[in-house]
Amino acid sequence: MSNPAPTAPPKMTIKLDGREIPFEKGDTIIRAAHKAGIDIPHYCWHPGLSVAANCRMCLVEVLPPPGRPAMQLDILRWDPAKKEYVPQKKPKLLPACQQECTPGMEILSESSAHVDEARGAVQELLLLNHPVDCPICDQAGECRLQDYWLEHSRKSKRMHEEPIHKPKGQVFGPTIVYDAERCIVCTRCVRVSAEIAKDPVLSIRERGNLGEVVVAPGRELDHDYTLMTEHVCPVGALTSADFRFKARVWFLRSARTICQGCATGCNAFLDYDPRNNTPYRHRPRDNQEVNKYWMCDEGMLSYKNATEKRQTSALVGGDDATLAEALSAAKEQLQGLRDDPERVAVILSAEHSVEDNFAMLTLARTYVGATDFFVSGKPLGRGDAILMAEDKIQIRAA
Numbered sequence: 180m181s182n183p184a185p186t187a188p189p190k191m192t193i194k195l196d197g198r199e200i201p202f203e204k205g206d207t208i209i210r211a212a213h214k215a216g217i218d219i220p221h222y223c224w225h226p227g228l229s230v231a232a233n234c235r236m237c238l239v240e241v242l243p244p245p246g247r248p249a250m251q252l253d254i255l256r257w258d259p260a261k262k263e264y265v266p267q268k269k270p271k272l273l274p275a276c277q278q279e280c281t282p283g284m285e286i287l288s289e290s291s292a293h294v295d296e297a298r299g300a301v302q303e304l305l306l307l308n309h310p311v312d313c314p315i316c317d318q319a320g321e322c323r324l325q326d327y328w329l330e331h332s333r334k335s336k337r338m339h340e341e342p343i344h345k346p347k348g349q350v351f352g353p354t355i356v357y358d359a360e361r362c363i364v365c366t367r368c369v370r371v372s373a374e375i376a377k378d379p380v381l382s383i384r385e386r387g388n389l390g391e392v393v394v395a396p397g398r399e400l401d402h403d404y405t406l407m408t409e410h411v412c413p414v415g416a417l418t419s420a421d422f423r424f425k426a427r428v429w430f431l432r433s434a435r436t437i438c439q440g441c442a443t444g445c446n447a448f449l450d451y452d453p454r455n456n457t458p459y460r461h462r463p464r465d466n467q468e469v470n471k472y473w474m475c476d477e478g479m480l481s482y483k484n485a486t487e488k489r490q491t492s493a494l495v496g497g498d499d500a501t502l503a504e505a506l507s508a509a510k511e512q513l514q515g516l517r518d519d520p521e522r523v524a525v526i527l528s529a530e531h532s533v534e535d536n537f538a539m540l541t542l543a544r545t546y547v548g549a550t551d552f553f554v555s556g557k558p559l560g561r562g563d564a565i566l567m568a569e570d571k572i573q574i575r576a577a
Contacts, residue, residue, distance in 0.1 A: 191203070202214075227473070232277040233364070239287065302332040310342070382395065403477065404473065438461065447461050524552075
């Protein structure tokens with residue numbers, strides 16, 4: 180008698196705002212929601228970094244199991260009728276980025292009035308000293324402070340005192356400019372440097388509303404992943420010297436592409452202005468099998484190689500020519516070579532696409548009869564154990 184096929188273990192699930200979503204052992208609430216395509220507002224959490232739980236924007240209400248009372252906090256709330264603060268109780272909210280899932284757990288996020296109030300308070304706190312830089316800020320149009328204010332606050336600032344002023348336009352290194360007044364001290368950039376680049380060159384100085392990001396004494400932010408600190412910044416505190424003041428994001432469109440910096444082949448987005456087809460920046464595209472969430476500085480800036488000093492027209496004798504003139508000149512120069520193919524050597528470039536090389540190979544073999552072929556490309560360069568490959572010759576599709 181054959182043994183019955185093993186049954187799969189039951190799928191573990193939690194209930195978020197009445198919706199049942201699966202999770203894996205060790206998942207936190209926000210990670211399970213993220214996998215299910217549900218956005219729990221957050222600033223400091225990033226799926227590729229350690230948990231800091233310092234922004235408190237992801238607070239959720241975890242309902243107690245049946246028969247167990249909820250943990251309550253004693254608070255004072257202003258009573259407009261009595262014109263005084265009166266004692267009340269409210270449930271203790273938990274950060275979704277830190278709280279692990281357990282089977283059957285019920286969580287309220289968008290459907291909890293307590294959560295909505297707390298997120299509005301967090302937004303107000305973060306904006307108390309934040310400058311109104313939106314008209315000149317590179318992050319405008321993709322800033323989470325803007326998005327979450329519309330979703331969870333929509334209240335004017337109640338503080339009328341002069342906000343705290345901090346350094347603006349600090350040059351952290353060759354690629355990054357820092358504005359401390361916009362910083363919400365989420366520490367994402369600190370964790371990218373320490374955990375991804377393995378170079379803990381950034382840290383936080385002071386506490387509370389005096390806190391700001393600083394570079395280690397005697398150092399610059401100059402490792403190979405500095406642009407990732409700007410990429411993960413949820414506000415406009417860290418800006419890229421390459422993109423700074425170049426374009427507005429709402430004018431840009433994104434094309435899926437592959438980084439041409441080295442043989443790793445990081446998945447990327449190329450952001451360009453469709454009005455004149457000008458590319459402005461390279462961004463990593465998530466792919467857990469290749470580059471996860473990251474790209475190196477060399478790759479982030481490699482988009483320029485495909486556009487700057489690019490030959491866009493045919494040349495004959497060093498002068499611009501039409502395609503017909505170029506083909507005619509090529510035909511004339513190749514005339515008779517089929518009878519003596521040993522005079523021909525064809526160079527295929529690893530810097531060109533597979534399609535371009537195939538067209539050249541077909542031309543040389545079929546119509547010229549060439550037998551000698553060579554491959555050219557960039558020499559080996561610098562690599563690391565993170566993403567950068569020494570092989571800078573990447574034969575890529577067009």
